[in-house]
Amino acid sequence: MRTVAMGLACLAISASAAFSAEAEEDAPAKPAVPNIYLDLRTTYATIPAGTLGLGFGNTSVSAALGALAVRRGAAPSNGLPAAKSIAVDLPLTVDVNDRVSLYGGVSGSTTDIGGGWSTFDVTSWNIGVQADLYRQNGGSIPTITLQSTLTQSVPNDQGMTNSFNNILEFDYALDEDETRGGLAGVQYTTTTIASPFASIRPNTILYAGGYYQWPSNWKFTGRLGMQSFGGAQLAGRTLAESFTQPILRLDLDRMDDNDNRLFGITAQIAWMPKPSYQVTLRTPLYAVRN
Structure with missing residues (x-):
């Protein structure tokens, strides 16, 4: 009996090991390395007179315009001129x-403030992180995402700006595959200028807002909100007026089966209080894509 028991025990252990190995074979292989890519974004924006390039995630544009205004001594009595950028x-x-x-890189820009386009130069660098603080995973509490970006204009001289941009977003998915749902969030941006007069x-x-992703992996996202800006001053005069006005952003993205972005286009209208228009093309260049 003892021999039979030992034989059954050995058989059970062998079967357990076999099932475990089979389960490991059936489980999807985990990627050996994370996604690594250049998240290339090209933006064209029109900025009305008397304001900066504000809006969703526009720290590189506003940093460049703020630094340009101080360096060139934009006429404080008339505020900032209208611009195209x-x-x-x-x-x-790196996902x-x-x-x-995690991400970090540089931004370049060219600006036309009425006298023709400036030379295209590197105008800022940035580092940042985006993290899901909580995942819904079919529950009743939405996914909570925090994105923080530090942007510094270059060169490091009079008029240099530092911007710290934080976005806290709540995403409530309405289906198990998370192809449709609602969004709500807040973006808060602080900017400092290396000048005692500005x-x-x-x-x-x-x-x-909300989003919907079709079976073809095209995804549409819309956000509507209110933007409140406290204004900008130079030498005691107003460079940009304060305002509280609506803002609208529409995104159309092409995703793959693993929700990696392949292409995206964003259209934004921000009233400041005159409308500012912005179009962004997003074309990631993958070194590694899982």
């Missing part, structure tokens, strides 16, 4: 896992 952002992005991404007050956006 083309900016290219090149953050190297550490499906919850955390200051830029904080900018806050409160918004709500």
